[in-house]
Amino acid sequence: MSHATPLHRRVPILAHLDLDAFFAAVEELENPELRDRPLVVGGDPHGRGVVSTANYAARKFGIHSAMSAAEALRRCPSAVFVRPRHALYRQYSRVVWDTVGEIVPRIERTGIDEGYLDLGTVAPDFTRARAVVSAIQTAVRATTSLTCSLGVGTSKVVCKIGSDRRKPGGVTVVPPGTEAAFLAPLAVRLLPGVGPRAEARLRTAGVETIGALAVLANTDLKAVLPGSIGTLLRDRARGIDPRDLELAGEPVSVSAEDTFAHDVSERALLHDEIRRLAQLVSERLQNSGLSGRTVTAKLRYGDFSIRTRSKTLAAAVDEADVIGAVACGLLDRGLRDRPGALRLVGVGVSSLSSYRQLTLEP
């Protein structure tokens, strides 16, 4: 993989990050005597309380999230029980995600202690992605003293499963092409989207592993998991998962424009300026991991009237020379439609998609 071959650069490199024993880890930091003791964060073990989480010492006794606190107490009578302090966890979470955001700008938070990262915006290949992930773990530990685990892969489903494989403090990297083999031996209930009901139906049909789901024939699949959910889950079992990160406030277009000191009519100068603006737009797109199918040129005349000309391409682009060439053509078209000296030119790219969606288009 190299920078010079755009198609290769477009293989998604995603990660899923999940904090280790999050609520319990915060309580241990706030109260160091709790460390090394079985610790349960949750409701009243003498009432109808439920376990939010347990530290790893308590998990050795079989205590886990969503278990009744009374059952946790039965399994480990010496465990320390503390009530959740949600405002405190939110504070820690904010510091964690601010820290991660300084290393990787494209993040989708999916919970208080977890989210997806677009490593492709900062790492050109999986080897470098591994280094970025180590840097994230170090930074999170430095700012919060918390540990986290990450899964790195080409899709959300692989990353999500990966982040849980080597807890605590572990990293699982699933290189491109090895997704199905990585998933195959795992219990089918580990596949996100397979709830207790689907698991029971699959088990009845003899499907115990993700690999067995991956090879299920259409007719069997229809009988066990009817409707689109069946094909969706079987795709995921094969490592096929086109879901992109869902980002808050992702831009709908990226553009740049420049006003001249004097009105300009010389075509070569206008083209030079368009190409310079295309370079800026291209850099911004690439820094955000975006590309777009629609290129727009903006022309403002000496009388301040504005014309725009747009062209939608067959495939999304982020390359400066392509955007520049299309925008120059659009400028020429605009000037053919209405000749005149220009006070301002602009270049924009819209119909944006993250580059990973591109690779899935036929």
Ligand code: TTP
């Ligand atoms: P998880 O990430 O599922 O669990 P965890 O961080 O405690 O442990 P792990 O190392 O396995 O990731 O959940 C994050 C926090 O959300 C958890 O610390 C407490 C809270 N939580 C609940 O309150 N109830 C629940 O049923 C679960 C699963 C989590």
Ligand code: MG
């Ligand atoms: Mg966690």
Ligand code: MG
């Ligand atoms: Mg979690």
